[in-house]
Amino acid sequence: MKRILFTALVCAAASGAFAQSKADSTKTTSDSTQKKGFKISFGHNEDRKEFSINRHRDTTIHQHSKAPGFSFGLTFARFDIGLATLVDNGSFTLSPNNQFLRYRSWKTSNVGFDVFQFGYRFTSGFKIYLSGGFDWTHIRLRDNITILPNEPVLTYRQDNIDYEKNRFSSSYLRIPLSFDFRSKEDSRGKRFHFVAGPDIGLLLNGRVKQISEENGKQKFNDDYHFTKLRYGAFARIGYGGAGLFAKYYFNDMFENSPAQKGLKNFSFGFMFGF
Structure with a gap:
């Protein structure tokens, strides 16, 4: 997992540098000239650029606009890193049936990112895209227990061992549908973003x-009764390439385990790469 996080952070930094370079290339620039005013337009409908030269101010103004169109391909975007919280039937306090899942709040985390995207841009200020990526939730357990695999319901064993680390994790293929509302670019070539939509996850x-x-x-792999198909909603808000995220899943974290009925997952934190 540390290798994944390191790789993700490097890719996020590279993506941010590329995005900043691209933004800088579309800023307004000045160029001395003695010619009469005229405008030149070129480019495909997907990405049209216009250069206007004003003879009175002797400046060249670069205007960058995007026409409606489809886009798809591989990406590295929306890298989430934050805290995960268990919500037990509407309460942040675990019920007696779930006390064995007591966790260390500041070490219980959510990490995820997207690697594929298919979308349609209606205007420069609004687009919709369906993406695919990966999402991990790591619960750092407080008690010295072992969650047992291959049991009919979620079951644990009390151990006489003082664990330095006792982590209970799930990994999902995430498939969010994003509605992206964006402001106009400012003088720095950056935008404000507000993104929200539904999110589906398939247990890996x-x-x-x-x-x-x-x-x-030691590592033990099993489905541990994590729900195989989870569904929920998310929201992201930010400026430039960074912001905040929140995700909440409507169905239970575990299935076929009646004692955990009503136990849900909520996460929030920082994200990078709109």
């Missing part, structure tokens, strides 16, 4: 990872 894997002096590092 569940995992228990433990580190202790007695057993060293």
Whole structure:
């Protein structure tokens, strides 16, 4: 997971540098000239650029606009890193049935990013896109327990081991549908973004990872009754290439485990790469 985070941060930084370079290329510039005023337009409908020369001010103004159109391809965008919170039937306090899932709030995290995107831009200020990516939720358990695999319901065992790390995780293929409302570019070539929409997740894997002096590092994989198809909604707001995100899933975190009925997942934090 650390390798994934490192790779993601490097890609996010590279994407930000490329986006800034692209934005800088569309800023207003000045150029001394003695010719009469005229305008030159060129480019495909997808991306039209206009250069206007004003003979009185001797400046060249670069105007960048985008026409409606489809776009698709590989990407690295919407890198989320934040905190995950369990909501037990509307409460942030776990019920007695779920006390074994007590967790360390500041070490329970959500990480995700998109790698594919297909969308349609209606105007420079609004577009819709369907994307695909990956999403991890890591619950850092407080108690010295082991969540057991291959059980009829979510089951745990109390251990006589002091775990240095006891992490209970799920990984999903995420498929969000985004409605992206954007402001006009400012003098720095950046925009304000407000993005919201539904999000569907397909379970890839569940995992228990433990580190202790007695057993060293151990990993156990199973579905652990994590819901195989989750659905919810998300929102993102930001400026330039960074912002905040929040995600809430409407169905339960676990299925076929009646004691965990009503236990849901909410996460929030920072995101990079609109």
